[in-house]
Amino acid sequence: MSVITRDEAQLRAQFLDVHRYSIELDLTTGDETFDSRTVIRFSARTDGDTFVELKPAELRAVTLDGQPLDPETFEDERLPLRNLTAGEHELLVEAVMPYSRTGEGMHRFTDPTDGETYVYTQLFLDDVQRVFAAFDQPDLKAVFELTVTAPDGWNVLANGITEHLGEGRWRAAPTPPISTYLVAVAAGPWHSVRTEHRGLPFGIHCRRSLAPHLEADAEEILEVTRACFDRYHEKFEEPYPFDSYDQAFVPEFNAGAMENPGLVTFRDEFVFRSAVTETERQTRAMVIAHEMAHMWFGDLVTLRWWDDIWLNESFAEYMGYQTTAEATRFTDTWTDFGVARKAWGYDADQRPSTHPVAPEAVDDTAAALLNFDGISYAKGASALRQLVAWLGEKDFLAGINIHFKRHRFANATLADFIDSLAAATERDVHAWADAWLRTTGVDTLTPAVESVDGVCTLAVDHAGSRPHRVTVGLYDRDLGDEGRGRLTLRERIGLDVPQGAPESIGKRPAVILLNDGDLTYAKVRFDADSFEAVRTGLSGLPDPLTRAVVWNALRDTVRDGELPPQAYLETARAHLPLETDLAIVQGVLAFASTHVADRFLRPEDRPAALATLSSLCRDLLRRTEDGDNPGLRLVAVRHFIDVAAHPDTIAAWLADGTVPGGPELDPELRWRILVRLAVLGATDEAAIAAELERDPSATGREGAATCRAALPDPEAKRAAWESMFVTDDLSNYLFTATARGFWQPEQADLVREYVPRYYEDAVALAARRGPAIAVAAGRWAFPYHAVDAEALALGEACLNEADPVVALRRKLVDELDDLARALRVRGE
Structure with a gap:
């Protein structure tokens, strides 16, 4: 990819103005490539040189002001435009462009459900060059005219209202001046729902196989x-x-x-x-x-x-x-x-x-x-x-x-x-x-409370540099709620931090909560009395946003090594069965399982943590048996599956096609169970193939990839690794699905040999396949569960010696810092 520097962009913006692009795309030329023809009308402010970006499979022809340019001058995805004179110019570029399978440029997808094919663009941040020639930087805005030739039966969506001209040709209305990265086209046999609002056409669109949904x-x-x-x-x-507002689910x-103007893609x-x-x-x-x-x-x-x-x-x-x-x-x-x-x-x-x-x-x-x-x-x-x-x-x-x-x-x-x-x-x-x-x-905000003759004053210790306007919640115990110790709000007071002087708050409250209402960005700590009160009375706080602030504070103290991970699990076990906000239940369970149980606790402590979480989910299931809260029940079912240490219960659910008392198992839950059974060694390739036959959708295909990679079998691991790091034929989603299955804490010994291999293979893969796969390799294929000093040393050596591409380097730096944090939390 041609990477443009800020200095180059500034010079180019000073040198020229871009007026209009006329783009013709032919999507009928085969499964691997499409034809791209671009006319750019621009003006140079002075005499000089510049360039346009393009990443073609084949550069067919280039003319500048009617005169052919030598394609041999094209180098490093840049086409030089030399000896320009001040004034108006017209550049014509004809090229053959490759389709993408990584979600960059013009992505092509064939739906395994019905065999229908769809293409769409994702040009952000600098992937315009994968689709058409351009002066690709955000401050060279221009009007875009687009014409597309598509197969029979396809519809074409674009930034402007599209018109079918006949014989597969579509024309989009010219845009107002927009940046290159915002140009969009989506073509295929879309299912569409159209309406109007405020005199503008609105539409929502998806693949035909998703039409009923x-x-x-x-x-x-x-x-x-x-x-x-x-x-x-x-x-x-x-x-x-x-001129219109379309939303395409791609x-x-x-x-x-x-946020493509007029054609948002989701x-x-x-x-x-x-x-x-x-x-x-x-x-x-x-x-x-x-x-x-x-x-x-x-x-x-x-x-x-x-x-x-x-x-x-x-x-x-x-x-x-x-x-x-x-x-x-x-x-x-x-x-x-x-x-x-x-x-x-x-x-x-x-x-x-x-x-x-x-x-x-x-x-x-x-x-x-x-x-x-x-x-x-x-x-x-x-x-x-x-x-x-x-x-x-x-x-x-x-x-x-x-x-x-x-x-x-x-x-x-x-x-x-x-x-x-x-x-x-x-x-x-x-x-x-x-x-x-x-x-x-x-920044970190901590309350400092002093009491004189029963009257308390509050000061806020401020570790950091930013000013904050915060709300402080003062809560008292109310033992009238069946003795459960509900916390009731006495008052909220507004403070500016740093303070001019301590604030008088009267009688000592049970809980002093800084940033109640969550209006600022800072870590919050508690004084000792408040800390004990919130750990015993958290679920009794009346406002879900208040409880979210407390849960975030507890999360931070675990990550910072101030609260033992087991104490966080105990707090979750005590209060989540009484929680009414789904976002909180989901967030706390996710952190408790993925971070606390899988990483912050030592391996020998993990089975007890999973048992705690499983018991918690059973409580939530019992609480929702009456069917009044299907969302909470669904969250409980999902997490019960994810933390299952034994296969019997979830295998019975899969065999019966339902959870006793509901819900019926839909495709998402069936694949979720099968992945967990694969991790536990309680299923096999035949069962995976049978489920894929039952659900041959794209999501089913991804579920099967995750299951196969999760099997505790050396050959299954070898095949998964090769598909990710050797053959280069996985799409972005199938790569991620495979990576999600590969590393499992229950299989640490089985995959130990792949930890050192990861760094060498990921560096090579990222260099071959580009930023999207580099990011996926750093995020999803990283050996997340290898939490030991040896794994940390391997990663640091890679950063120091292997020179990974910048997208992978950034991910590795972050993942290794998280790994070092996990070791500190463990005390190792």
Whole structure:
């Protein structure tokens, strides 16, 4: 891949203006490649040289202003344009382009259910060159005209409204000026549900094999879409800036979704084919709102360079959660954010790879791609939530609307945004930005309580550099609730940290909770009395967001080695059976099983931990026998399967096709059970093949890959390893599915020989297959359960000696830091 540096991008932006792209794609030329013809109309401001990016299978022809250029000058995915004169120019590039199986560029997928084929683009961050020739950087916006030739029976979707011209030819309406990475096309025999809203065509689309499932949820998806669309028009003075709004649920998508203007692409796991919880529906709604926010934050006003990616992602993350809570039935989104997203930010911010929300050192596109992480999303959104608490929503939205007006269909920087905020408020937002957006790390807030004559004062010890506006919850015990010790809210007080003086809080409360309401981004600690009170009374706290703050604090103390992992499990065992919020139950069980039991505890302590979690899940199953809370029951069933130490119960469920008392086993639960049986050595290839025949879908194919890799058999491990690291024919999803099955804590001795092999093979694989597979190799194929000093030394030697590509290096740095943390928690 051609990697462009910031310096090159700045020089190119100073040298030329790009006006219009006319792109013709022919998708009828075979299964491996497609034809791409691009005409770029641009102007040079002075005489000079520049280049366009392209990664073709074959470069057929190039002409500049009607004169042919020598294709032999093409090198390193760059086509040089030399001796340009000041003025208007027209470049024509004809090429044969390869389809992708890794979710980058033009991804091609054949549905195993019915044999139908689909293609779609994912051009972010710098994968435009995989589809058409371009000056590929975000600040060279242009109008895009697209024509596509597709097989008979296909429909073509694009950024603008598409028109079928006959004989397989489709034409999309020209776009307003947008960045190259936002161009989108999706072609295939899509199943579509179309409607109109506010005079604009709306559509949702999926593979034909998923049509019944999309139809079942179509009204919910469209209701969320309409509600969020209307809410944004209440918030933003700038109307929706494009001619239509399509949402396509596409297969084997690398991200959650992508904000292509007028054609948002989502991973098609959001078309639910099995039972899901209300929290999972809420997540889908939030992603819809997140991507819609990008139509303004990112598409209308776009970052100038990738150091300001937070201007896209942090805003969309914040607006997605806030708008979903305001406009839809999913009003509890910030609890889900606190449990599922904020921990992602905290973890990322404590690793060696941490960076400011608005980093300054983003030297090239390869480095930029690394910053799409918990900092740019979760920490950035948390910073904005804190900004709103400090600034007030009225001034915040006024600043945003000034920003849109100043930079519509153009590019902007952090400085531009802060200037827009400053125009709307008298507060010093420049100082706030320096403190919050240009620094790294997590502050820690700890209460310090003093009592004189029965009257307490509260000071907040502040380890860190940022100012915080926090709410402090004061809770008293209420023994009237059948003696259970329910904690009742006495009052919430607002504090600015650092404080001018300690705050008088009257009689000593049972619990003092800093950051009650979760309005700032900081680790929270307890004084000794509060710590004991929350551990005994956590489930008695009245507000789920309050409980989420406490659970996050306990999680942090485990990770920091202050709370023994067993104590976290004991707390979960005591309080989760009484928890009513699904996001909390799901988040705590996931951390308890994946981190505490599988990593933070020594192997000899793991069986007891699994027994504790299994017993907890049985309690949840008993609690939900009446059928009143199917979502909670589904969470309990899933986690009971995942922590099963013996196969008998779950094997009986699979044989019967149901859990006693419900639910019936749908494909997701059947594959989940079969994976666990494979790990335990209680199934075989014949059973896997039979299940795949029962469910021959793409998801079924992935489930089978996970099962086969999970079998405790040397030959199964060898075959799985070879498929991942040798043959290079797995798609991105099948690679991840195989990797998910390979490493299992129950099979440590069986796979021990693969730990040193991993580093050599992953380095070679990442260099061959590119960033998407490099990231998957670092995230999913990493030997997560090899928690010992030898494994850490092997990884450090790889970093020092093997020179992995930057995408893999970043993942390895983070994974090895997590490994070192696990060893510290174990006391090793």
